[in-house]
Amino acid sequence: MAVTIKDIAKKAGVSHTTVSRALNDHPAISKETVGRIKLLAEELDYVPSAAARGLKTNRSLVLGVIVHRIEDPFLTDVLRGIEDTLNPSEYSLFLAATKRDPEREKRVIQAMAERRVDGIIFSSLYIGVQQLRYLKQIDIPIVLINNQTMQDPDVYLVYHQDVEATRQLTQHLVDLGHRKIAYLGSARSGRTNVKRQQGYEEGLEKAGLPLCPEYIISGTTSRPENGINGMNGLLALADPPTAVICYNDMIAIGAIKAITQAGLSVPHDISVAGFDNIDLAQYVTPPLTTFHQPRYQLGQEAAKMILHILQQDKGAQRPDAVVLHGELIIRQSTVSPH
Amino acid sequence: MAVTIKDIAKKAGVSHTTVSRALNDHPAISKETVGRIKLLAEELDYVPSAAARGLKTNRSLVLGVIVHRIEDPFLTDVLRGIEDTLNPSEYSLFLAATKRDPEREKRVIQAMAERRVDGIIFSSLYIGVQQLRYLKQIDIPIVLINNQTMQDPDVYLVYHQDVEATRQLTQHLVDLGHRKIAYLGSARSGRTNVKRQQGYEEGLEKAGLPLCPEYIISGTTSRPENGINGMNGLLALADPPTAVICYNDMIAIGAIKAITQAGLSVPHDISVAGFDNIDLAQYVTPPLTTFHQPRYQLGQEAAKMILHILQQDKGAQRPDAVVLHGELIIRQSTVSPH
DNA sequence: CTGAAAGCGCTAACAC
DNA sequence: GTGTTAGCGCTTTCAG
Numbered sequence: 001m002a003v004t005i006k007d008i009a010k011k012a013g014v015s016h017t018t019v020s021r022a023l024n025d026h027p028a029i030s031k032e033t034v035g036r037i038k039l040l041a042e043e044l045d046y047v048p049s050a051a052a053r054g055l056k057t058n059r060s061l062v063l064g065v066i067v068h069r070i071e072d073p074f075l076t077d078v079l080r081g082i083e084d085t086l087n088p089s090e091y092s093l094f095l096a097a098t099k100r101d102p103e104r105e106k107r108v109i110q111a112m113a114e115r116r117v118d119g120i121i122f123s124s125l126y127i128g129v130q131q132l133r134y135l136k137q138i139d140i141p142i143v144l145i146n147n148q149t150m151q152d153p154d155v156y157l158v159y160h161q162d163v164e165a166t167r168q169l170t171q172h173l174v175d176l177g178h179r180k181i182a183y184l185g186s187a188r189s190g191r192t193n194v195k196r197q198q199g200y201e202e203g204l205e206k207a208g209l210p211l212c213p214e215y216i217i218s219g220t221t222s223r224p225e226n227g228i229n230g231m232n233g234l235l236a237l238a239d240p241p242t243a244v245i246c247y248n249d250m251i252a253i254g255a256i257k258a259i260t261q262a263g264l265s266v267p268h269d270i271s272v273a274g275f276d277n278i279d280l281a282q283y284v285t286p287p288l289t290t291f292h293q294p295r296y297q298l299g300q301e302a303a304k305m306i307l308h309i310l311q312q313d314k315g316a317q318r319p320d321a322v323v324l325h326g327e328l329i330i331r332q333s334t335v336s337p338h
Numbered sequence: 339m340a341v342t343i344k345d346i347a348k349k350a351g352v353s354h355t356t357v358s359r360a361l362n363d364h365p366a367i368s369k370e371t372v373g374r375i376k377l378l379a380e381e382l383d384y385v386p387s388a389a390a391r392g393l394k395t396n397r398s399l400v401l402g403v404i405v406h407r408i409e410d411p412f413l414t415d416v417l418r419g420i421e422d423t424l425n426p427s428e429y430s431l432f433l434a435a436t437k438r439d440p441e442r443e444k445r446v447i448q449a450m451a452e453r454r455v456d457g458i459i460f461s462s463l464y465i466g467v468q469q470l471r472y473l474k475q476i477d478i479p480i481v482l483i484n485n486q487t488m489q490d491p492d493v494y495l496v497y498h499q500d501v502e503a504t505r506q507l508t509q510h511l512v513d514l515g516h517r518k519i520a521y522l523g524s525a526r527s528g529r530t531n532v533k534r535q536q537g538y539e540e541g542l543e544k545a546g547l548p549l550c551p552e553y554i555i556s557g558t559t560s561r562p563e564n565g566i567n568g569m570n571g572l573l574a575l576a577d578p579p580t581a582v583i584c585y586n587d588m589i590a591i592g593a594i595k596a597i598t599q600a601g602l603s604v605p606h607d608i609s610v611a612g613f614d615n616i617d618l619a620q621y622v623t624p625p626l627t628t629f630h631q632p633r634y635q636l637g638q639e640a641a642k643m644i645l646h647i648l649q650q651d652k653g654a655q656r657p658d659a660v661v662l663h664g665e666l667i668i669r670q671s672t673v674s675p676h
Numbered sequence: 677c678t679g680a681a682a683g684c685g686c687t688a689a690c691a692c
Numbered sequence: 693g694t695g696t697t698a699g700c701g702c703t704t705t706c707a708g
């Protein structure tokens with residue numbers, strides 16, 4: 001068994017209450033006693049029990065992070081932002097993935113509830129309505145990352161302004177002289193895909209270009225295979241586009257592959273733009289023009305938000321949404337059409 | 339306040355003990371009572387307190403996962419393997435990153451200790467000796483992933499057979515007809531780098547090729563920049579190699595970039611091989627020959643191992659190491675020299 | 677400045 | 693089958 005404050009108390013010849021207070025720097029304990037106790041605790045390798053403390057204080061000092069897929073490259077940086085923000089604080093981080101599996105989602109939320117996490121960060125496009133209701137009734141702050149589905153007063157939002165982003169991407173291609181611009185979407189990405197497509201459409205409209213339904217292809221997933229398939233569809237058109245905006249970089253990479261396999265070249269024959277600016281976007285050939293979503297900051301802001309809420313009094317006024325703006329990254333995959 | 343077993347007991351007209359037993363399917367409680375209690379618990383939205391249970395049972399049902407950098411692409415899959423294995427079990431997962439920062443490492447381990455995690459999976463090349471000693475004294479199972487540094491009876495190991503892997507890679511290049519094969523390493527990657535280089539050297543030896551010190555370059559990091567720098571060094575040699583084996587795929591991608599920038603082509607002028615088979619290895623141009631490290635399985639095995647240990651009696655005999663073997667993936671970045 | 681006592685929510689002897 | 697009692701390790705009134 002681990003050493004407890006009682007053990008320390010015995011050795012120090014004081015009550016365990018005093019030990020508790022000393023270790024927590026209670027102002028009413030003499031400097032001398034505090035020093036003595038702390039030294040003793042150190043010597044005995046005392047490690048406080050979070051369980052016991054939590055039971056008493058009703059705070060676990062744990063934050064739950066629920067994601068859809070751990071392998072999502074987007075998530076890596078979000079997670080890093082969260083972890084970096086939490087690490088210096090006294091909070092630890094529970095991680096769990098739902099995989100769009102309701103069974104699993106339920107289990108995960110149940111576990112978080114049992115562990116009495118002090119807050120939850122949700123970075124998953126999909127969240128079951130009943131699960132959210134269940135979560136809400138626990139009465140802990142919930143922050144949703146890049147999920148504007150919920151217009152709920154009890155839920156805090158941190159998200160990136162996607163509409164504006166694809167508008168800028170479209171503008172960029174228009175500025176280069178492109179007139180035939182396609183959009184390669186991802187049907188399973190829900191709201192996010194809708195927003196990006198919306199930005200694309202707004203961009204075309206703003207440039208006075210017609211919206212051509214043939215140029216909008218929505219594959220199912222957001223993986224490279226989808227880019228390959230979608231791009232092949234576009235290449236088969238009587239009048240193929242000269243530029244393509246993809247839902248994300250993975251799809252863009254697939255698109256480039258398809259174009260190359262068709263004996264054409266990027267960007268010479270067709271310009272390709274991605275979205276997300278994943279690590280490798282700069283290393284593919286040609287380096288990818290894309291939109292940098294501030295992933296790290298998204299995680300950071302979400303974590304900061306929760307920490308603020310937890311440190312504030314319940315009633316305090318808080319912004320219930322943080323909107324982040326990314327940055328257009330122009331690389332070699334987009335040039336003027338010839 | 340959340341509802342407790344006492345609340346349920348009151349409503350049901352039984353003692354709280356009976357409630358506890360009923361919820362845990364204690365054999366001595368009548369079917370009827372169990373059903374009634376469970377129904378009532380459901381209605382009242384009862385959620386057991388892991389803290390209270392843990393305090394009593396001395397098991398937190400939490401596993402700690404400590405990594406070096408969350409953004410390591412290798413880790414993503416390891417983590418997924420761990421999560422997938424843990425998810426169906428009753429265990430939750432604490433995640434923390436150390437970043438090679440002793441201060442942070444200490445804090446992280448401290449947090450894990452306070453939370454009384456039931457076991458720890460360490461996936462970090464580096465681990466401070468004192469921290470490990472500290473960990474060991476807590477007397478919980480510790481599994482190290484891809485870290486053979488510790489020859490310690492109290493520590494369990496799960497790792498990939500890297501030496502054999504680079505030996506195979508070298509063999510592959512030799513089979514293609516290469517005689518001038520270089521190795522682009524990463525000094526900061528410690529033991530792992532040593533193993534991979536060792537396999538390379540053994541491969542050369544086995545093929546009867548001389549070991550040329552000029553062909554072994556160790557950059558500092560394992561990032562693409564390092565590949566660019568290292569490759570530029572090799573290109574500047576009077577007699578540059580015709581093939582390069584890189585410490586990992588990221589470096590290989592950098593190397594390809596450097597070769598391309600020098601006006602040469604991969605694989606026509608120089609063959610390049612990576613290591614790890616990261617997701618994007620197949621999408622870069624040209625698709626990368628590499629060695630697939632079973633990342634997911636590494637995580638899976640580590641988690642399984644810990645779960646087994648925890649379910650076993652303390653004394654039971656357990657294998658203290660699991661060695662996994664990967665697979666050579668031949669793609670277009672390696673061809674015969676011309 | 678310090679101690680005694682109570683209790684957080686749960687499980688586990690030990691009774692009956 | 694079910695209840696009584698104690699206690700896990702800690703914090704927190706309330707006394708002194």
